Amino acid sequence: MVSIKDVAKAAGVSVTTVSRVMNNRGYIGKETRKKVENAMRELDYQPNQIARALLKNQSFVIGIIVPDLSHPLFSELINWIEAYASEKDYKLLVCNSLQNAEKETNYISMLRKNRVDGIIMCSHNLDVEEYRNVAMPIVSFDRILSSTIPYVASDNYRGGEVATNHLIEKGCNKLLHISGPLDYELLPNRRSDAFQLTCMKSGIDCKIIQGAHVKATFEDNWNFIDREIASHLTDYDGIFCSNDFMAYTLYVYASKKGIKVPEQLKIIGYDYHSFTRMLRNPSLTTIKQPLDRIGKRLSSLLINQIEDNDLDRNNTVFDVELIQGDTT
Amino acid sequence: MVSIKDVAKAAGVSVTTVSRVMNNRGYIGKETRKKVENAMRELDYQPNQIARALLKNQSFVIGIIVPDLSHPLFSELINWIEAYASEKDYKLLVCNSLQNAEKETNYISMLRKNRVDGIIMCSHNLDVEEYRNVAMPIVSFDRILSSTIPYVASDNYRGGEVATNHLIEKGCNKLLHISGPLDYELLPNRRSDAFQLTCMKSGIDCKIIQGAHVKATFEDNWNFIDREIASHLTDYDGIFCSNDFMAYTLYVYASKKGIKVPEQLKIIGYDYHSFTRMLRNPSLTTIKQPLDRIGKRLSSLLINQIEDNDLDRNNTVFDVELIQGDTT
Numbered sequence: 075m076v077s078i079k080d081v082a083k084a085a086g087v088s089v090t091t092v093s094r095v096m097n098n099r100g101y102i103g104k105e106t107r108k109k110v111e112n113a114m115r116e117l118d119y120q121p122n123q124i125a126r127a128l129l130k131n132q133s134f135v136i137g138i139i140v141p142d143l144s145h146p147l148f149s150e151l152i153n154w155i156e157a158y159a160s161e162k163d164y165k166l167l168v169c170n171s172l173q174n175a176e177k178e179t180n181y182i183s184m185l186r187k188n189r190v191d192g193i194i195m196c197s198h199n200l201d202v203e204e205y206r207n208v209a210m211p212i213v214s215f216d217r218i219l220s221s222t223i224p225y226v227a228s229d230n231y232r233g234g235e236v237a238t239n240h241l242i243e244k245g246c247n248k249l250l251h252i253s254g255p256l257d258y259e260l261l262p263n264r265r266s267d268a269f270q271l272t273c274m275k276s277g278i279d280c281k282i283i284q285g286a287h288v289k290a291t292f293e294d295n296w297n298f299i300d301r302e303i304a305s306h307l308t309d310y311d312g313i314f315c316s317n318d319f320m321a322y323t324l325y326v327y328a329s330k331k332g333i334k335v336p337e338q339l340k341i342i343g344y345d346y347h348s349f350t351r352m353l354r355n356p357s358l359t360t361i362k363q364p365l366d367r368i369g370k371r372l373s374s375l376l377i378n379q380i381e382d383n384d385l386d387r388n389n390t391v392f393d394v395e396l397i398q399g400d401t402t
Numbered sequence: 403m404v405s406i407k408d409v410a411k412a413a414g415v416s417v418t419t420v421s422r423v424m425n426n427r428g429y430i431g432k433e434t435r436k437k438v439e440n441a442m443r444e445l446d447y448q449p450n451q452i453a454r455a456l457l458k459n460q461s462f463v464i465g466i467i468v469p470d471l472s473h474p475l476f477s478e479l480i481n482w483i484e485a486y487a488s489e490k491d492y493k494l495l496v497c498n499s500l501q502n503a504e505k506e507t508n509y510i511s512m513l514r515k516n517r518v519d520g521i522i523m524c525s526h527n528l529d530v531e532e533y534r535n536v537a538m539p540i541v542s543f544d545r546i547l548s549s550t551i552p553y554v555a556s557d558n559y560r561g562g563e564v565a566t567n568h569l570i571e572k573g574c575n576k577l578l579h580i581s582g583p584l585d586y587e588l589l590p591n592r593r594s595d596a597f598q599l600t601c602m603k604s605g606i607d608c609k610i611i612q613g614a615h616v617k618a619t620f621e622d623n624w625n626f627i628d629r630e631i632a633s634h635l636t637d638y639d640g641i642f643c644s645n646d647f648m649a650y651t652l653y654v655y656a657s658k659k660g661i662k663v664p665e666q667l668k669i670i671g672y673d674y675h676s677f678t679r680m681l682r683n684p685s686l687t688t689i690k691q692p693l694d695r696i697g698k699r700l701s702s703l704l705i706n707q708i709e710d711n712d713l714d715r716n717n718t719v720f721d722v723e724l725i726q727g728d729t730t
Contacts, residue, residue, distance in 0.1 A: 118535075135495070135516075143484060144676055149477030156471060156498050165495050165516065167463070170484050188463075188493065292680050319680060326682045348472055348677075352620050352647060354654045355683055 076117045085113035137185035138194040139169045146347040154369025162377050171197040191380045194372050198258055211379035216261045226371045226390045227261045228363040233394040234268030237314045237342045237361050242276050244340055244402050246312030249280045254316045295323035318343035318350045340402040356400030364392050404445045413441035465513035466522040467497045474675040482697025490705050499525035519708045522700050526586055539707035544589045554699045554718045555589045556691040561722040562596030565642045565670045565689050570604050572668055572730050574640030577608045582644045623651035646671040646678045668730040684728030692720050
């Protein structure tokens with residue numbers, strides 16, 4: 075490995091001079107600077123960032139914990155988080171909790187040991203207290219952790235309201251909602267609150283059935299529908315699913331059972347991630363979360379905290395959008 | 403921040419003893435170990451991994467460069483790479499080249515500066531020489547970089563052969579292949595070689611049209627088909643697409659133009675990532691790459707190199723599998 079001494083020798087200057095050039099400190103003549111820079115280039119000298127990180131007590135690494143790296147919702151978020159972070163010269167360390175509380179605890183501890191500059195929490199399998207004790211910059215996606223930890227989310231309540239009103243406007247009289255799992259107090263639960271309240275206001279019969287966790291294959295979803303939803307299918311004429319995978323599987327299930335979508339049954343989903351954007355035959359009616367803006371905001375909020383600057387550090391709730399597809 | 407001295411004081415032992423417990427070195431009585439461990443727990447002591455990394459000259463961080471973090475092929479690969487790496491206590495730093503040669507160069511340089519222990523290259527926008535000069539452990543997905551840099555791939559030639567033979571067995575007489583971009587010498591190009599040779603052997607008329615890069619939305623694919631493929635559509639009765647997104651878009655396009663799939667036109671794809679596994683109406687006929695095994699292997703090959711152990715470091719080519727769907 076090439077050292078700073080080798081660079082100094084090749085450039086015919088002192089180590090202090092090389093260090094000054096590298097750190098842009100003190101007066102350095104143009105010629106000297108050029109000599110040093112040429113030597114660095116020729117020797118392919120890579121200054122040791124780990125040593126620098128120790129010195130500055132900053133690693134320029136952000137940790138992100140998600141429940142499933144391969145889920146399009148999270149891979150898109152990571153994509154946008156990385157895009158913004160890399161503009162600001164931060165790197166992204168990814169951790170996959172697999173919805174497992176122990177793994178999540180271990181990752182938080184690992185990230186602290188590695189002195190990342192901050193953590194973006196997109197996985198939520200622990201009690202709120204455990205995140206409060208993390209004692210480093212942290213931002214959260216879709217969950218309120220404390221008044222001092224900012225969160226970013228789409229307007230989940232509004233999303234539930236828009237979805238429900240859309241089904242009512244399309245003429246549905248009896249509505250079913252397949253929610254996400256409601257065991258933690260997460261912001262997406264507001265979708266279910268909005269569903270219930272909107273139905274009540276309109277005097278519409280409704281029911282909520284709690285769905286499964288985010289990691290769901292087609293077969294998992296199919297079996298869930300077969301077990302929990304099938305017997306209700308003919309009783310309802312509109313179903314609001316809290317994620318697009320469930321909405322899609324439900325469409326396929328209903329079609330196979332001879333129920334015509336959207337004539338007899340209208341289906342609306344939630345997310346509009348890469349799967350949904352690619353999908354045709356049918357295209358799904360759904361609620362779009364602006365994953366690009368959410369990802370960039372998670373990144374910028376965390377970096378603002380880390381750099382302790384005067385920029386905005388407020389919770390951010392992004393507007394959602396109805397995407398009209400073939401299923402309503 | 404709690405230091406090793408604080409732990410020693412709380413446990414009533416010397417700093418050397420704490421260090422021994424932490425590093426599992428030298429003889430430590432059971433009682434003493436317990437005292438130290440309790441003190442570490444009570445004080446919530448997090449050993450500084452950055453300092454350790456400097457000491458051991460190892461960071462336990464692996465860098466991975468992909469062309470698109472949000473593409474399901476790469477997000478699944480990352481998922482499996484992380485799963486294996488985390489078992490071995492390595493962390494994953496993700497970099498998104500966005501198919502941009504300059505970004506790729508910058509990332510390689512950044513990873514070297516941060517002294518990652520090795521790099522998994524899944525993005526291929528530079529000339530082979532640039533990777534050879536990296537001078538740290540490196541493994542490659544889908545590309546031969548040098549005789550000393552191991553690669554992992556599915557059997558691309560066999561995949562092309564199986565796909566082509568499948569179309570011929572299903573009765574196709576004139577075959578079209580939409581390949582990936584052939585501007586770099588990548589292993590997936592073998593799919594096109596196999597297509598051509600298999601058609602020649604069977605005396606089947608064939609044509610290859612070069613497709614676009616991996617980042618392709620439905621609209622991009624649709625426009626490409628409209629521009630490059632549409633005028634050929636009725637001349638061919640079987641099309642082998644080098645990725646599932648293209649195959650799916652082609653199915654939608656052909657259907658809209660009144661061409662019946664699979665009766666008039668048979669379509670086969672390649673990849674079988676999460677999008678394809680979720681898809682019904684139609685399910686795609688495709689060639690499955692075992693992304694779980696590829697990801698784990700990329701991880702283990704790199705770690706074997708890093709740890710300089712006696713374990714296997716050979717190039718690995720995994721078998722592919724025909725998935726029969728509705729499009730052939």
